[in-house]
Amino acid sequence: MPKKKIFAIPNVPTPNQPVLFNEDVCTGCNLCVETCQIDVFIPHPQKGKPPIILHPEECWYGGCCVNDCPVPGAIQFNWPLALRGYWKNKETGKVHQI
Secondary structure, three states: OOOOOOOOOOOOOOOOOOEEEOOOOOOOOOHHHHHOOOOOEEOOOOOOOOOEEOOHHHOOOOOHHHHHOOOOOOEEEOOOHHHOOEEEOOOOOOEEEO
């Protein structure tokens, strides 16, 4: 029986993308894939590349993928607008965002 090829095509990146990978920093260790409780990611077929975000709409924004990443700056949250926190420094007037 001939072997079948399987393809995984990620969803089109949108502003609601739950996390953003920095391809220059990410080592492709796939710890975020293993840590994610919802299975939002799948490993990239090319070694050393960031995981593929297959189901971004399933993300619960729990933070385990970002918190457990061994490489600082490789992955960051892209919070939905409704969940973004803003505050204003009374002394400087500068507005900060989470």
